[in-house]
Amino acid sequence: MTATAGGPSLPQERRVVTDIPGPRSRELQARRTAAVAGGVGSVLPVFTTRAGGGVVEDVDGNRLIDFGSGIAVTSVGNSAEAVVRRASAQLAEFTHSCFMVTPYEGYVEVCERLAELTPGDHAKKSALFNSGAEAVENAVKIARAYTRRQAVVVFDHGYHGRTNLTMALTAKNMPYKHSFGPFAPEVYRAPVAYPYRWPTGPERCGEEAAAQAIDMIEKQVGAENTAAILIEPLLGEGGFIEPAKGFLPRIAEYARENGIVFVADEIQSGFCRTGQWFACEDEGIVPDLITTAKGIAGGLPLSAVTGRAEIMDAAHSGGLGGTYGGNPVACAAALGAIETMHELDLNARARRIEEIMKPRLRALAEKYEAIGDVRGRGAMLAVEIVRPGTTEPAPDITAAVAKACHAEGLLVLTTGTYGNVIRFLPPLVIGEDLLEEGLSVLEGAFAGL
Structure with a gap:
């Protein structure tokens, strides 16, 4: 195990010397x-x-x-060499200035790397935040600003966070939503292509689930009222559900045909986790917006919304941000994590x-x-x-x-x-x-x- 892989001083062996917990x-x-x-x-x-x-x-x-x-x-790894090196160097320079007050290069460089790594060769821009829930919430804000619509469509078994809006987006009640309502309005839930549990079997799952989801949107919401369709390309908290083939491309196509912003929530599945930079690449999907967090910065809190430049620019100046969003130490860590992903x-x-x-x-x-x-x-x-x-x-x-x-x-x-x-x-x-x-x-x- 090299230093770049993280933790060379920690023996890489299982050892149980007490009851667990001890x-x-x-x-x-x-x-x-x-x-x-x-x-x-x-x-x-x-x-x-x-x-x-x-x-x-x-x-x-x-x-x-x-x-x-x-x-x-x-x-x-928990202490990848490039993450430690870059974050330590940034700690010695300054820990915070707030990008909305006096900006710094690291934030810009992370946005540049995201434009390179995320699917599609179109012009892209990013905004940086602290947590996955913040990224999702801001993706919804951006989609609403761009489309001038309000409704958001999410899916059965989806998980998107613990803030008020993202609890509304999340499907599972316990432990994420129980006793915390009322939740944000204009959120609608559609069926997802869950092959193991699809009534007519996995072979027909993708086509049938997509048809049912689109029918629900048409009848209950109206495409003309829908700002965004938001989905995890490989569902996380819902049970690591890999939607049946054909489902995601059809939903993305429907969004494109109707001027709906298609948002891929890659917070758990992104940054090499599925063997590709992002899980949506498996079926060649190019989302309008993509949300990232978790693996982005080697353990430091950072998240992002990345997407088509014209969509990202829909929000007015000052409409996006946050005191700690894109913290300089976290940005340095992200650059180190991306460096490690490439090198290894x-x-x-x-x-x-x-x-x-x-x-x-x-x-x-x-x-x-x-x-x-x-x-x-x-x-x-x-x-x-x-x-x-x-x-x-x-x-x-x-x-x-x-x-x-x-x-x-x-x-x-x-x-x-x-x-x-x-x-x-x-x-x-x-x-x-x-x-x-x-x-x-x-x-x-x-x-x-």
């Missing part, structure tokens, strides 16, 4: 309970001291194999991760009836867990498998509208030996059911 983590958890709001949850209450490559080390000295990447954030060819690395993981996951599915589906692309993979012999979601089995993995030093995340999906988001710099070992731990968890 005694020191339990002490810190007691302090956390007293000081941190109860609404802030954690997947696994082990407290991190170091992380890098494919390993997270906790305060008790346990080293966990990382199949989560901080929810697809640390794709280049992390698109190829994501594809290699899929080559290793998918066959083993499929072999597990052959062996254990509780695995109903194996899906995803690159290093964004998942298994959907069901009652054996049915397609009924089994969130209890899912939780039991995750708990068993955690106990053996493998950090995995659950997800899905029904809480029955285990998702795999390893850092793209993880060693292949750790990948294989993590999959063996996973197999042991299923064997112990």
